[in-house]
Amino acid sequence: MTGLLFSLAILFISFNVANLFAATAVELLHAKWSLVIGGTVIALFHTGFFFLNRTYLYASSLLLGLASARECFCVRWIFFWYFDYSCHYSYT
Numbered sequence: 001m002t003g004l005l006f007s008l009a010i011l012f013i014s015f016n017v018a019n020l021f022a023a024t025a026v027e028l029l030h031a032k033w034s035l036v037i038g039g040t041v042i043a044l045f046h047t048g049f050f051f052l053n054r055t056y057l058y059a060s061s062l063l064l065g066l067a068s069a070r071e072c073f074c075v076r077w078i079f080f081w082y083f084d085y086s087c088h089y090s091y092t
Contacts, residue, residue, distance in 0.1 A: 003054050007061040014065025022069045034070045041067035 018025075026034045045060040 007057050010058055011061040011065045014062050015069050018066045018069030025070045038067040038070055
């Protein structure tokens with residue numbers, strides 16, 4: 001049970017730290033590749049539950065936190081850009 005709590009702590013700490021650099025990462029990789037990398041890391045994280053290895057769980061939690069920050073920033077950027085664009089030009 002404590003391994004799962006440490007895993008979540010690693011995930012959220014890495015997510016919060018990676019959010020500081022998410023905009024730069026998305027700008028360098030572009031939206032498409034940020035989403036591809038994020039989706040791949042999420043699949044690798046969930047694959048680790050078939051084998052239940054503590055080291056793999058901690059490492060994949062770290063990677064998931066880093067990848068999720070880019071993916072969340074990318075999705076937010078696309079979402080707000082779309083609605084900002086549609087709100088500005090739909091009533092003119």
